[in-house]
Amino acid sequence: MTKQKLFLLILFGVMMTLSAGCFGGRQVEEEVVVPLRSPHPTFTPTPTQPPAPTPAAPPAASEAQISTLREDVSSQPGQASASSEASQTVLGVLNDDLVNIRRGPGLQYPPIRLGMRGDQFTITGRSADDEWWRICCVEEQPAWVYQSFVDVDGPVDAVPVVNVDDNTGGPVVINPTPTPAPQSLPPGAPAAPPQESPTEAPPAEPTAPAFPFTLVAQEQFPESNPLLRIFLYVYEGDRALPGYSLRVSKDGVELPVSALSSDAAGLTWPIASPRQRFQNMKVEFPEANPAGTWVVQLVDGSGAAVGPAATFTLGPNDANRELYVRYEKQ
CATH class of the missing domain: 2.30.30.40 (SH3 Domains)
Incomplete structure (x- = not known):
């Protein structure tokens, strides 16, 4: 029994030795897990946009183009004449x-x-x-x-x-008469004989006398009464002038007038109408026949004429028997 146990022990030892020889050279290679480094976030560069091209300045116009433009503008008479007429x-x-x-x-x-x-x-x-x-x-x-x-x-x-x-x-x-240019004589030609100037100058035309007043209105209006009536307005600016009168003649015969102008302006017609005028003197001639030629002239207090005369001609059945004259001081 002892031998048997010994044999078994030896056999077991041999088997263990063989086992160690067979598996002793194999080493189990354990896989080493290498920890991976956490990736850091990376910044993706924004693609650079190419700069926008700067618009090129328009080429300067040449002298020929400028002259062409001027001709085009001058060839449009409507615009030029319109601006000229407006000015x-x-x-x-x-x-x-x-x-x-x-x-x-x-x-x-x-x-x-x-x-x-x-x-x-x-x-x-x-x-x-x-x-x-x-x-x-x-x-x-x-x-x-x-x-x-x-x-x-x-x-x-x-x-x-x-x-x-x-x-x-x-x-x-009225355009001025152009002065004729003197004609040159050909070489050797005899000079023209001098023209004789007239010995007597023509008589000067009489000039109208200068008056301190101007006749600015001379009018006639219908009158229902059979008499002839004359209104006068003598003024300076917006002020009626007193102390003036009228010299009145009919068919060359002077008629008596005693009225004088006042310093307050009235009206020739009581209601507003196209015939209404300012006046500061009135004179009537109930006994004179209205038909004929009437001459009316402004005079001062001494009877001297101070304004041009106004002439009115009335027919036999003329209804415009209201005469009106207006004198303004210069």
């Missing part, structure tokens, strides 16, 4: 009521209509004595207004002097 337009606004607008520059021309304060017209000409404006237009025709009744806006110096053709009533621009 040369002269406007006139009436500054009084019941202003006579006449066919020509003078009291001898008949009134076309009555203008009211604020009426506006285009001034197209002036009279040679600078006392009347020609305006456009009344009844599709040029007309004339006394300058004292017009407020002007625009280049007055550019307004031409015009006249009125007595035959047609149309305006005629």
